[in-house]
Amino acid sequence: MRIGEALALDRGDVDLENGALHIRARRPSKQREVPLHASTTEALRNYVRLRDRHRPKPTTPAFFLSVAGGRLTSGAFGHTFRELIQRVGLEGCGQRARPQAHDLRHTYTVRTLLGWYRSGEDVNRKLPLLSTYLGHADPESRYWYLEAVPELLALITSRLERLPEVVS
Helix, strand or coil: CCHHHHHCCEHHHEECCCCEEEECCCCHHHCEEEECCHHHHHHHHHHHHHHHHHCCCCCCCECCECCCCCECCHHHHHHHHHHHHHHCCCCCCCCCCCCCCHHHHHHHHHHHHHHHHHCCCCHHHHHHHHHHHHCCCCCHHHHHHHHHCHHHHHHHHHHHHCCCCCCC
16 A cells, blocks of 8 residues: 555554455545455554553544654654664665665565466456555556566566467
C-alpha cells in the first residue's frame, strides 16, 4: 500500500480477526480491501497491544499513533524510517543514499510478477488482481514495473519468443 494510505487508516479499517485492511479513498470506486499475511496480522496485533497500553484513551480514530498520541504524520514516519534504515546498515547501499519506504511496494510488485512468470502462471490473467491489490486505477500504472526491471523484462521476452505467432 502507499504510505499515505497506511497513515490514513483508522481503527475500524483494520480487521485483525480476518487479516484485512480497508483502504479508504476519496472516491468510493477507489476503495479496496487488502488481505494481510499472517505474520503481518500478528505484527499489527503486537502493535495494537503496545499502542493501547501507552494510549488507552485515544483522542483520534487513527490506527497508527505518534508519540504524542495523534495521527502519525508522513514527516514522523519518514524520520523513523530513515533512522531504521541507518540502524540496519542499508544507508548508502544502492544507487540512492538510502532505500525509501515506497521501494517496499515496488519490491513486492516485482517479486510477485517474477514469481508468476517463473511458475508459468497466466500473468495477463492475474495482472488485474495485482492492480486491484495495489490500487492502480488503470493498466498503464502496472506496466512500468514490467519495463523497469531487467530480470523481469528478460523473462517476458523469453516467453514471447516461445510463442509461435510472434515473428522474430
